[in-house]
Amino acid sequence: MKIQPLGDRVLVEPMKDDEQKKGGIIIPDTAKEKPQKGKVIALGTGRIDDDGKKVPFNVKKNDVVLMPKYGGTEIKIEGKEYQIMREEDILAVID
Amino acid sequence: MKIQPLGDRVLVEPMKDDEQKKGGIIIPDTAKEKPQKGKVIALGTGRIDDDGKKVPFNVKKNDVVLMPKYGGTEIKIEGKEYQIMREEDILAVID
Amino acid sequence: MKIQPLGDRVLVEPMKDDEQKKGGIIIPDTAKEKPQKGKVIALGTGRIDDDGKKVPFNVKKNDVVLMPKYGGTEIKIEGKEYQIMREEDILAVID
Amino acid sequence: MKIQPLGDRVLVEPMKDDEQKKGGIIIPDTAKEKPQKGKVIALGTGRIDDDGKKVPFNVKKNDVVLMPKYGGTEIKIEGKEYQIMREEDILAVID
Amino acid sequence: MKIQPLGDRVLVEPMKDDEQKKGGIIIPDTAKEKPQKGKVIALGTGRIDDDGKKVPFNVKKNDVVLMPKYGGTEIKIEGKEYQIMREEDILAVID
Amino acid sequence: MKIQPLGDRVLVEPMKDDEQKKGGIIIPDTAKEKPQKGKVIALGTGRIDDDGKKVPFNVKKNDVVLMPKYGGTEIKIEGKEYQIMREEDILAVID
Amino acid sequence: MKIQPLGDRVLVEPMKDDEQKKGGIIIPDTAKEKPQKGKVIALGTGRIDDDGKKVPFNVKKNDVVLMPKYGGTEIKIEGKEYQIMREEDILAVID
Numbered sequence: 001m002k003i004q005p006l007g008d009r010v011l012v013e014p015m016k017d018d019e020q021k022k023g024g025i026i027i028p029d030t031a032k033e034k035p036q037k038g039k040v041i042a043l044g045t046g047r048i049d050d051d052g053k054k055v056p057f058n059v060k061k062n063d064v065v066l067m068p069k070y071g072g073t074e075i076k077i078e079g080k081e082y083q084i085m086r087e088e089d090i091l092a093v094i095d
Numbered sequence: 096m097k098i099q100p101l102g103d104r105v106l107v108e109p110m111k112d113d114e115q116k117k118g119g120i121i122i123p124d125t126a127k128e129k130p131q132k133g134k135v136i137a138l139g140t141g142r143i144d145d146d147g148k149k150v151p152f153n154v155k156k157n158d159v160v161l162m163p164k165y166g167g168t169e170i171k172i173e174g175k176e177y178q179i180m181r182e183e184d185i186l187a188v189i190d
Numbered sequence: 191m192k193i194q195p196l197g198d199r200v201l202v203e204p205m206k207d208d209e210q211k212k213g214g215i216i217i218p219d220t221a222k223e224k225p226q227k228g229k230v231i232a233l234g235t236g237r238i239d240d241d242g243k244k245v246p247f248n249v250k251k252n253d254v255v256l257m258p259k260y261g262g263t264e265i266k267i268e269g270k271e272y273q274i275m276r277e278e279d280i281l282a283v284i285d
Numbered sequence: 286m287k288i289q290p291l292g293d294r295v296l297v298e299p300m301k302d303d304e305q306k307k308g309g310i311i312i313p314d315t316a317k318e319k320p321q322k323g324k325v326i327a328l329g330t331g332r333i334d335d336d337g338k339k340v341p342f343n344v345k346k347n348d349v350v351l352m353p354k355y356g357g358t359e360i361k362i363e364g365k366e367y368q369i370m371r372e373e374d375i376l377a378v379i380d
Numbered sequence: 381m382k383i384q385p386l387g388d389r390v391l392v393e394p395m396k397d398d399e400q401k402k403g404g405i406i407i408p409d410t411a412k413e414k415p416q417k418g419k420v421i422a423l424g425t426g427r428i429d430d431d432g433k434k435v436p437f438n439v440k441k442n443d444v445v446l447m448p449k450y451g452g453t454e455i456k457i458e459g460k461e462y463q464i465m466r467e468e469d470i471l472a473v474i475d
Numbered sequence: 476m477k478i479q480p481l482g483d484r485v486l487v488e489p490m491k492d493d494e495q496k497k498g499g500i501i502i503p504d505t506a507k508e509k510p511q512k513g514k515v516i517a518l519g520t521g522r523i524d525d526d527g528k529k530v531p532f533n534v535k536k537n538d539v540v541l542m543p544k545y546g547g548t549e550i551k552i553e554g555k556e557y558q559i560m561r562e563e564d565i566l567a568v569i570d
Numbered sequence: 571m572k573i574q575p576l577g578d579r580v581l582v583e584p585m586k587d588d589e590q591k592k593g594g595i596i597i598p599d600t601a602k603e604k605p606q607k608g609k610v611i612a613l614g615t616g617r618i619d620d621d622g623k624k625v626p627f628n629v630k631k632n633d634v635v636l637m638p639k640y641g642g643t644e645i646k647i648e649g650k651e652y653q654i655m656r657e658e659d660i661l662a663v664i665d
Contacts, residue, residue, distance in 0.1 A: 525620055
């Protein structure tokens with residue numbers, strides 16, 4: 001089973017943040033708009049710009065990203081949780 | 096009887112999700128914006144872009160799609176329920 | 191007496207849906223945004239796009255259409271009820 | 286005394302609808318956004334589009350139009366009531 | 381002392397309407413968005429359109445205009461009251 | 476210490492209005508959107524328009540301007556109060 | 571570990587303002603939209619304009635900036651607090 005997101009959406013698998021690990025990213029509980037780590041599983045078909053050209057994605061498959069917790073739509077495939085969200089809403093890529 | 100959606104709208108027949116089937120997509124009841132599976136029955140006449148050209152659809156007839164539950168307009172034809180919704184609101188195609 | 195809608199508006203005569211007829215379109219009472227059947231009586235003068243060209247209509251006179259119930263403005267001409275609404279708000283053409 | 290509306294505005298004199306006359310337009314009291322008949326008295330200076338060209342009006346002087354009751358600004362000149370409103374808000378021309 | 385409005389703003393001096401004078405413009409007290417007469421004292425520096433060109437004003441110095449009462453910003457210069465408002469918000473020129 | 480505003484922002488030092496001086500600008504206390512006098516201290520880096528060109532400012536350093544009281548962001552540098560605001564929000568230049 | 575912000579976002583490390591230091595920037599507690607000092611740690615991948623070209627940033631790495639306190643998203647990396655925010659929301663660069 002394969003999920004092909006449409007337009008500028010991406011399929012992301014949320015990751016547990018290793019808060020215990022030294023140097024990990026800790027998202028403070030008090031943050032107004034709490035972000036979340038995730039792995040990019042699939043890119044969308046791409047957004048078409050005003051000149052009819054496809055806009056390339058800034059993220060790629062397997063990228064670890066920082067995303068707002070409630071910016072996407074939750075689904076569960078074969079027992080795992082995923083989010084479908086617009087690339088525009090992803091905050092950053094983590095190397 | 097045939098329904099021809101207008102502009103960038105599509106006619107979709109909602110499908111029951113086989114939650115029991117192994118590997119099926121399960122939409123958690125707690126999801127904020129609960130999505131729903133459906134089959135594309137008819138494409139619209141197409142959206143016209145700023146240059147006067149028709150924008151092609153990313154979905155095609157018989158595609159199984161993931162869509163927000165309350166994103167479209169419900170109608171019933173010959174006893175079956177359908178949704179008319181904008182393609183933009185469809186989240187993903189499922190293979 | 192003739193009504194010439196302006197811009198991208200159309201004049202539509204609402205139709206009673208033959209819910210009893212087998213195969214008719216039934217609009218469920220529980221639908222969030224309840225649609226309604228109607229017949230196109232007159233097209234508007236047409237919308238002008240950014241390049242100064244008239245955008246053609248996707249509906250034509252006598253088309254039977256599916257429209258949102260409260261998307262237009264109600265008027266009564268010679269005893270009959272009509273709606274003036276934007277074509278953009280019409281959901282579909284029914285053949 | 287002459288009123289020259291600015292931009293895409295028009296000066297309209299509201300008319301009493303001859304509801305008694307057979308075949309007249311009757312605006313139902315229950316209508317959500319109640320329209321009103323009026324006569325176009327003066328056209329505005331015209332809207333300038335993105336290419337710097339004037340957009341022609343779809344209505345002309347003396348046209349009888351159907352307009353939303355509270356879409357314009359009321360003024361009284363030499364004892365008569367008028368409305369200044371944008372052409373975009375006029376629903377239709379009545380022949 | 382000179383006030384040079386910026387962009388598409390104009391400086392207007394509100395005028396008392398000669399309601400007693402025969403043929404004067406009377407603004408009904410019941411009007412939803414009550415307009416007001418005024419004299420144009422100074423034009424702004426002009427709005428720049430998308431092609432980088434200045435958009436000419438439709439009003440000129442000393443024009444008597446009809447304007448919404450609360451559409452601008454009130455200031456007092458040398459004892460007189462003025463309004464600084466966008467030309468777009470001026471309804472009409474009175475000849 | 477130097478403050479370089481970004482984009483179409485300007486740094487303005489609010490000035491006390493000499494209400495006592497004959498001919499001064501008096502901002503009535505009853506004004507709905509009370510304006511305020513100020514001196515332009517620094518221009519921003521400039522807004523980039525759709526063609527990639529910098530849009531020139533209509534105000535220059537040391538201009539005395541009229542600005543809405545709550546349109547900007549207050550900061551204090553070396554004991555003096557300043558406002559950082561968008562040029563678009565400045566009402567007029569006072570000569 | 572490296573954070574690569576996406577699009578027109580930047581990664582900023584908030585700085586304590588040396589309010590005691592003579593000549594420091596003091597943000598009054600009463601300011602409506604309280605700004606905050608910070609150091610730019612990383613620039614985003616850049617915003618793509620309507621012509622498909624990347625828009626350059628006005629800030630650069632290590633710039634000290636003035637930013638609205640609640641304009642971004644808070645994260646904590648290796649024990650330090652950061653903000654991811656759009657460059658558009660940064661008010662000024664401090665030299």
